[in-house]
Amino acid sequence: MATLRDVARRAGVSIATVSYVLNGTRPVSPEVEARVWEAVAALQYRPNRIARGLRRKRTHVLGLIVPDSANPFFAEIARGLEDLSFAHDYSLILCNSDGDPAKEQRYLGVLIEQQVDGIALVSASATPAHLAILQQRGIPFVVVDRELSGLEVDCVLADNFQGGYLATRHLLERGHRRIACITGPSDLTPSADRVRGYKQAMAEAGIAPLADWVRRGDFRAESGYQAARFFLQLPPSIRPTAIFACNDLMAIGAMRAIGEAGLSIPEDIALVGFDDIVLAAYVIPPLTTVAQPTYEMGRVAGELLLRRIQDRNHPPARHILPVQLVVRRST
Amino acid sequence: MATLRDVARRAGVSIATVSYVLNGTRPVSPEVEARVWEAVAALQYRPNRIARGLRRKRTHVLGLIVPDSANPFFAEIARGLEDLSFAHDYSLILCNSDGDPAKEQRYLGVLIEQQVDGIALVSASATPAHLAILQQRGIPFVVVDRELSGLEVDCVLADNFQGGYLATRHLLERGHRRIACITGPSDLTPSADRVRGYKQAMAEAGIAPLADWVRRGDFRAESGYQAARFFLQLPPSIRPTAIFACNDLMAIGAMRAIGEAGLSIPEDIALVGFDDIVLAAYVIPPLTTVAQPTYEMGRVAGELLLRRIQDRNHPPARHILPVQLVVRRST
DNA sequence: GAAGCAAAATTAAACGTTTAACATCAAAGT
DNA sequence: ACTTTGATGTTAAACGTTTAATTTTGCTTC
Numbered sequence: 001m002a003t004l005r006d007v008a009r010r011a012g013v014s015i016a017t018v019s020y021v022l023n024g025t026r027p028v029s030p031e032v033e034a035r036v037w038e039a040v041a042a043l044q045y046r047p048n049r050i051a052r053g054l055r056r057k058r059t060h061v062l063g064l065i066v067p068d069s070a071n072p073f074f075a076e077i078a079r080g081l082e083d084l085s086f087a088h089d090y091s092l093i094l095c096n097s098d099g100d101p102a103k104e105q106r107y108l109g110v111l112i113e114q115q116v117d118g119i120a121l122v123s124a125s126a127t128p129a130h131l132a133i134l135q136q137r138g139i140p141f142v143v144v145d146r147e148l149s150g151l152e153v154d155c156v157l158a159d160n161f162q163g164g165y166l167a168t169r170h171l172l173e174r175g176h177r178r179i180a181c182i183t184g185p186s187d188l189t190p191s192a193d194r195v196r197g198y199k200q201a202m203a204e205a206g207i208a209p210l211a212d213w214v215r216r217g218d219f220r221a222e223s224g225y226q227a228a229r230f231f232l233q234l235p236p237s238i239r240p241t242a243i244f245a246c247n248d249l250m251a252i253g254a255m256r257a258i259g260e261a262g263l264s265i266p267e268d269i270a271l272v273g274f275d276d277i278v279l280a281a282y283v284i285p286p287l288t289t290v291a292q293p294t295y296e297m298g299r300v301a302g303e304l305l306l307r308r309i310q311d312r313n314h315p316p317a318r319h320i321l322p323v324q325l326v327v328r329r330s331t
Numbered sequence: 332m333a334t335l336r337d338v339a340r341r342a343g344v345s346i347a348t349v350s351y352v353l354n355g356t357r358p359v360s361p362e363v364e365a366r367v368w369e370a371v372a373a374l375q376y377r378p379n380r381i382a383r384g385l386r387r388k389r390t391h392v393l394g395l396i397v398p399d400s401a402n403p404f405f406a407e408i409a410r411g412l413e414d415l416s417f418a419h420d421y422s423l424i425l426c427n428s429d430g431d432p433a434k435e436q437r438y439l440g441v442l443i444e445q446q447v448d449g450i451a452l453v454s455a456s457a458t459p460a461h462l463a464i465l466q467q468r469g470i471p472f473v474v475v476d477r478e479l480s481g482l483e484v485d486c487v488l489a490d491n492f493q494g495g496y497l498a499t500r501h502l503l504e505r506g507h508r509r510i511a512c513i514t515g516p517s518d519l520t521p522s523a524d525r526v527r528g529y530k531q532a533m534a535e536a537g538i539a540p541l542a543d544w545v546r547r548g549d550f551r552a553e554s555g556y557q558a559a560r561f562f563l564q565l566p567p568s569i570r571p572t573a574i575f576a577c578n579d580l581m582a583i584g585a586m587r588a589i590g591e592a593g594l595s596i597p598e599d600i601a602l603v604g605f606d607d608i609v610l611a612a613y614v615i616p617p618l619t620t621v622a623q624p625t626y627e628m629g630r631v632a633g634e635l636l637l638r639r640i641q642d643r644n645h646p647p648a649r650h651i652l653p654v655q656l657v658v659r660r661s662t
Numbered sequence: 663g664a665a666g667c668a669a670a671a672t673t674a675a676a677c678g679t680t681t682a683a684c685a686t687c688a689a690a691g692t
Numbered sequence: 693a694c695t696t697t698g699a700t701g702t703t704a705a706a707c708g709t710t711t712a713a714t715t716t717t718g719c720t721t722c
């Protein structure tokens with residue numbers, strides 16, 4: 001297609017002049033400017049961002065690595081980041097690590113080779129060793145949703161502790177004492193923090209949760225189903241009257257188990273989830289849950305990233321976004 | 332960071348030689364080759380894909396434009412395409428048009444400037460005019476999910492007609508005669524085709540659907556809710572005993588309306604959706620629906636795209652992927 | 663021992679920009 | 693009249709690769 005050279009030729013000026021007109025980097029006489037714009041239009045010229053990136057050493061491309069962009073939670077983060085990127089004329093390269101550190105590492109390599117200006121990632125591994133490569137090369141990055149132990153970098157998190165606390169307090173206020181908890185994978189900070197919130201609220205109410213009240217899940221519906229079945233077969237004297245599930249999918253799995261047992265929600269067992277996925281409002285009964293500002297997390301990640309691209313030694317920021325208890329019919 | 336030049340210096344050879352070693356494009360003596368690899372490792376050299384792209388006029392980057400990547404349907408397509416891209420060492424730039432032709436157009440411009448090797452898009456506008464710019468510039472692209480009238484290009488579609496037909500047949504076989512339909516936006520071919528399938532099945536059963544049995548929705552839950560409420564207030568003699576909703580979200584909206592009216596599913600009203608989103612299996616009762624091979628659509632789109640990148644004048648292919656009726660408890 | 667030849671390495675020109683450095687020229691200052 | 697100056701242009705060198713064309717090297721072969 002048409003290049004700067006073609007435009008220059010048609011406008012009868014030098015390549016440099018065209019560049020100055022296009023970028024407004026230096027004053028150019030009105031007549032020349034007009035001729036240049038005419039040529040640009042006539043040739044349907046479009047700057048080659050690859051060439052520009054090579055020369056400027058800035059590509060205006062960002063990278064996002066998530067475990068699974070089809071998961072509504074990450075999809076929403078991606079959407080927030082993409083919107084912000086677009087607003088600032090950045091493009092976004094999407095990467096799926098499948099939660100596999102090796103794959104994540106390969107993607108990091110690709111993004112580095114692609115010379116992206118910055119990377120947002122929901123890391124697949126809890127250890128920060130994988131990110132050394134970024135620090136070595138001085139590539140701006142921001143960590144989203146999961147915290148990495150002892151790493152001084154920009155990060156964006158939801159207030160998971162507060163979420164677990166609010167959910168449990170809510171159940172306590174409804175009069176429940178035997179409150180169970182379905183956790184997520186325990187090495188992930190979001191899950192761990194939610195459980196901490198749960199324990200804190202219980203402790204404040206003077207209740208020591210039985211070991212049988214805390215079951216580990218994997219954030220998928222099936223594991224919630226299994227955990228709930230476990231709770232339901234406990235002897236009535238210690239059987240929970242309420243369940244706090246660390247995410248909505250597991251809560252919905254639990255719903256099914258409760259339904260199958262012929263019990264009703266919330267009369268027999270109350271239920272709180274976490275995430276407020278779209279359909280939490282549509283299950284029957286609608287699910288009480290803790291809403292995270294997912295989209296917002298993506299946006300903020302983008303803001304931090306752009307700021308760091310501007311100023312590489314800005315002090316690292318740790319953004320903790322507020323969560324919100326959404327009370328529906330399941331409690 | 333380290334460049335080819337640095338590697339060459341350290342290995343004591345010319346830049347070209349290093350390039351030949353890295354790409355295996357020409358034989359190089361074993362000793363030299365070894366020295367080069369040593370230098371590459373020592374300097375942690377990584378090729379600059381931007382420079383390579385400029386020179387080769389191939390960036391190994393694809394673009395994907397969807398209305399909303401946070402929508403599970405498009406998210407799944409994106410995932411399929413991303414996986415395929417990764418497998419072939421392509422990167423994927425994600426773009427959200429919000430269904431706005433103007434925004435889509437801006438993205439096309441960006442992707443062109445970014446020199447992507449190909450573009451997959453779920454077009455925001457039904458007219459193919461917007462895509463002229465791609466054809467002019469000879470940029471490979473593939474149209475996904477929606478058909479564009481009279482455009483001879485690669486495309487990937489689900490068999491929406493068949494899906495509507497299967498869903499309706501299923502209801503007919505369950506003995507229903509008064510079957511209603513909640514459509515999507517009628518200018519989109521997926522919705523239109525599903526409705527055609529519905530009408531065809533009805534016609535084959537010798538039933539002429541009343542006008543009141545077909546209500547238009549917008550693919551969102553709320554519109555399904557409204558449509559169902561409309562059906563429920565029809566006089567008993569013509570009130571539908573079954574509803575085919577053109578997507579699951581609307582079906583779930585309808586569920587709520589039916590529940591609120593104190594009716595039960597499927598005894599009073601049977602319900603079929605479309606899409607088989609994850610949670611269709613978890614609502615109560617689990618929803619009978621038509622599953623689309625969404626992920627597969629993304630993959631196939633990628634395959635078509637790569638093929639066209641290889642061979643620009645391959646005859647355009649129209650891939651119609653099969654759908655599947657998933658029978659659950661709502662019918 | 664010169665000619666011929668294949669193999670292996672190098673040189674240098676692209677690719678399409680940006681931008682520092684330099685050139686031109688008219689108007690202004692002395 | 694002769695430098696200064698400021699405004700506007702141009703030239704050319706990067707950026708980091710790839711790759712065609714060329715050179716160098718080391719062997720054969722007669």
